Amino acid sequence: MTHQRKAAPTRRRVLAGAAAAGAVAFAPAIVRAQAKSLKIAVLLTRSGYLAPAGQSCHRGALIAPRVLADYGHQVDLVHVDVESNPDVARNQAERVINDGVDVVVGAFDSACTLAIAQVCEQRQAPLVVNIAAAPALTEQGYRFLVRNFPTGSQIAVNGLARIKAFIEATKANPKTAVFLHVNDTFGTAQRQAMDRLLPNAGMPFRVLESIAYDPRAQDLSVEVTKIRALKPDLVLVVTRAADAIKLVRDMVRQRFEPMGIISPGAPGLYDEEFYEALGPLADYHAYAVPWANPKSSMAQALEKAFKPAYPNYRFAVECFNVGFTFEALLVAADGFKRAGTTNGAELMKAIRATNIKEHIMIGGPITFDDKGQNNNVPSAMVQNRNRAPTVVLPAEDATMAPVFPMPPWQGRT
Amino acid sequence: MIELWRIAPPRGRIVIALALAVLLALPLAADRYVISVLTLIFYFAYVGQAWNLMMGYAGQLSLGHALYVGVGGYVAALMWLKLGIGPWLGVFAAVAAAAAFGAAIGWLGFRFGIAGVYFALLTIAFAEFTRIGFDHLELTGGAAGLFLPFEEKRIGEWWNLRGGQLLFYYLGLALAAGAALLVALMARSRLGYQWRAVREDETAARALGIDAFAVKMAAVVISSGMTAVGGVFYAFYYNNLFPSQVFEISRSIELILAPIVGGLGTVFGPVIGAFVLTPLGEGLTAVTGRFGINAPGVKAVFYGVVLIVIISAMPSGVWPRLAALFGLKDHAR
Numbered sequence A: 001m002t003h004q005r006k007a008a009p010t011r012r013r014v015l016a017g018a019a020a021a022g023a024v025a026f027a028p029a030i031v032r033a034q035a036k037s038l039k040i041a042v043l044l045t046r047s048g049y050l051a052p053a054g055q056s057c058h059r060g061a062l063i064a065p066r067v068l069a070d071y072g073h074q075v076d077l078v079h080v081d082v083e084s085n086p087d088v089a090r091n092q093a094e095r096v097i098n099d100g101v102d103v104v105v106g107a108f109d110s111a112c113t114l115a116i117a118q119v120c121e122q123r124q125a126p127l128v129v130n131i132a133a134a135p136a137l138t139e140q141g142y143r144f145l146v147r148n149f150p151t152g153s154q155i156a157v158n159g160l161a162r163i164k165a166f167i168e169a170t171k172a173n174p175k176t177a178v179f180l181h182v183n184d185t186f187g188t189a190q191r192q193a194m195d196r197l198l199p200n201a202g203m204p205f206r207v208l209e210s211i212a213y214d215p216r217a218q219d220l221s222v223e224v225t226k227i228r229a230l231k232p233d234l235v236l237v238v239t240r241a242a243d244a245i246k247l248v249r250d251m252v253r254q255r256f257e258p259m260g261i262i263s264p265g266a267p268g269l270y271d272e273e274f275y276e277a278l279g280p281l282a283d284y285h286a287y288a289v290p291w292a293n294p295k296s297s298m299a300q301a302l303e304k305a306f307k308p309a310y311p312n313y314r315f316a317v318e319c320f321n322v323g324f325t326f327e328a329l330l331v332a333a334d335g336f337k338r339a340g341t342t343n344g345a346e347l348m349k350a351i352r353a354t355n356i357k358e359h360i361m362i363g364g365p366i367t368f369d370d371k372g373q374n375n376n377v378p379s380a381m382v383q384n385r386n387r388a389p390t391v392v393l394p395a396e397d398a399t400m401a402p403v404f405p406m407p408p409w410q411g412r413t
Numbered sequence B: 001m002i003e004l005w006r007i008a009p010p011r012g013r014i015v016i017a018l019a020l021a022v023l024l025a026l027p028l029a030a031d032r033y034v035i036s037v038l039t040l041i042f043y044f045a046y047v048g049q050a051w052n053l054m055m056g057y058a059g060q061l062s063l064g065h066a067l068y069v070g071v072g073g074y075v076a077a078l079m080w081l082k083l084g085i086g087p088w089l090g091v092f093a094a095v096a097a098a099a100a101f102g103a104a105i106g107w108l109g110f111r112f113g114i115a116g117v118y119f120a121l122l123t124i125a126f127a128e129f130t131r132i133g134f135d136h137l138e139l140t141g142g143a144a145g146l147f148l149p150f151e152e153k154r155i156g157e158w159w160n161l162r163g164g165q166l167l168f169y170y171l172g173l174a175l176a177a178g179a180a181l182l183v184a185l186m187a188r189s190r191l192g193y194q195w196r197a198v199r200e201d202e203t204a205a206r207a208l209g210i211d212a213f214a215v216k217m218a219a220v221v222i223s224s225g226m227t228a229v230g231g232v233f234y235a236f237y238y239n240n241l242f243p244s245q246v247f248e249i250s251r252s253i254e255l256i257l258a259p260i261v262g263g264l265g266t267v268f269g270p271v272i273g274a275f276v277l278t279p280l281g282e283g284l285t286a287v288t289g290r291f292g293i294n295a296p297g298v299k300a301v302f303y304g305v306v307l308i309v310i311i312s313a314m315p316s317g318v319w320p321r322l323a324a325l326f327g328l329k330d331h332a333r
Helices: A011-033 A051-070 A086-098 A110-123 A152-170 A185-200 A221-230 A241-253 A272-282 A297-309 A315-339 A344-352 B002-007 B010-028 B032-057 B066-083 B087-111 B117-136 B165-187 B190-200 B202-207 B212-238 B249-262 B269-290 B298-313 B318-325
Strands: A038-044 A075-081 A103-106 A127-129 A145-147 A176-182 A206-213 A234-238 A260-263 A286-289 A380-385 A388-393
Touching: A038 A051, A038 A086, A038 A315, A051 A075, A051 A297, A051 A315, A075 A086, A075 A315, A075 B269, A086 A103, A086 A110, A086 B032, A086 B269, A103 A110, A103 A315, A110 A127, A110 A145, A110 B212, A127 A315, A152 A185, A152 A286, A152 A380, A152 A388, A176 A185, A176 A221, A185 A206, A185 A234, A185 B117, A206 A221, A221 A241, A241 A260, A241 A272, A297 A315, A315 A344, A315 A388, B010 B032, B010 B165, B032 B165, B032 B190, B032 B212, B032 B249, B032 B269, B066 B087, B066 B117, B066 B212, B066 B249, B087 B117, B087 B212, B117 B249, B165 B190, B165 B212, B165 B269, B190 B202, B190 B212, B202 B212, B249 B269, B249 B298, B249 B318, B269 B298, B269 B318
Parallel strands: A038 A075, A038 A103, A103 A127, A127 A145, A176 A206, A176 A234, A234 A260, A260 A286
Antiparallel strands: A286 A380, A380 A388
């Protein structure tokens, strides 16, 4: 056993020690600037009146880090519920930025997203909007915001164009239609957009009447009787889940068989409870909405991660919320990879210069215009087939051919 | 006001002066998150005070006060956007419009003897049909919302309420403090005593010669006008108005919680209530996050449980209990 003499503290050793201690003390700033992982706060409406959609987005956020890692992106997520309330959204945005997140993603609801946007603008923290349709988000000159989601009017315009293509592709010839919509805020906004756009959309059919209904009604027999009396070829609908079920049930009960039920961009026809409640009667209804590309390898990878994580949910049904939330995280991670820094201004500059060709949703590469808006998010035509949403248009991304007119209610299995 | 200060107990004067001094100086030390939470506290203290005037003092239950927030916000925002009239002037039009709504509801209710829960239903109905009306009103952007331009370069234009966080912090503080002072003055005025007489026993008050109709109308008009000022603050703070957000019944419930928890019919009740509830919500978010409790809605459950506990333990509110604790029992109201 040998004894080594302890080194006496010399001035040089003390200075070296002090330097090392200083390096440790200032490490957070250095590490922050050269971080390998991007810290992202995902603010979503996971409770409150928008909870179902917020939770669906949340499922996408939870599986995202693993899938992103496979594509070479390291992200560290902080999940925050904004309770469908702009007050909470604003405060929580301040809190997470204080806590050191580099990017904020959210928030499904336009009012909450606008509240967050103001905080991000003042704090110079990039905000990547996953889902929110208010045009004002990208019309007010926010420098620290990008949106990878179409505006409300883009959804309506793209939706009508896709419905037109759907009718042309099937060589059907509907001459008349009735527009049936819920009388809530969303339904009313859709009605206003349809009133504005339909006259100039060059559709082959004429709208006989627009009928509003209360989504909380016990049944829709009165509305269906009214539609039946008008004898339209087509029924255009803006529904929620429960009332979409009532609508189809009342149509079957009254033996009213239009050529098809088509939505220009609304939930209801592709909610899980719709398939569960109606079985084969849920099939052949179609809707024009932005959708995940079933042929994209990244979408397939996301689905592969989704299945074991959520055995009680179907990716095919959830892919709208899950896909857009994942893409928002992808945009942030990709920007970070190119910027190589978490500095807000530089990171934002890189995010604005995004050009991602391989992604989840149907459409062109993810790019942003001067206002931070991605204009390459078209609507797909999705049709319920074998109790699952199935892309039928655009043809290059479709997994099945569109069917229109729909088969009769009777004899479906 | 001087009289009010004179009759306040020395301990009360010290607490008020200290609290004001701390709140005035706080932005020097606090971070943006704390300031943001405090701004919200001031907002809820203010609108809670406006509601407290009507329910706490005059005994008229309104469950549709979000109506006045919405009307106030929309009127001021429209005047600025369409006519270029800034919010400092627009607020007068906002107050007038909301007061007109309040007067219409009050007249219908009080003239035809609609009282208690039926009056509350009337207020909900008005808020609901105004929301539906705004959903279809093209001038206000309909259901798609109304947006005030948010431009970084205009920050500093306090005359247009285009300010940063500090502007809204101090404005909120001024509103909350001003409302508390106004309510304290009114509570000690002839009208204040008449309100309380009507609240306790309307028949007896009438027998004493009090014009119950006029007294109740005064309460609803003043309360709705005051709430509209909160609406202007809301519109220019958030820079957007959606009918589904501002007129929602959940908003009405939200703004009456502070006075109920703090102490109905007391000057400091809404202030204390706001200081309890807003940090409670934020604290629960932080705690559930810290412990990794990620289930949505769990915070709402905890929040509800805490509310039940507070209301069970202190049925007349937190402030009367606090006042008793600090020997200010006689001044609790």
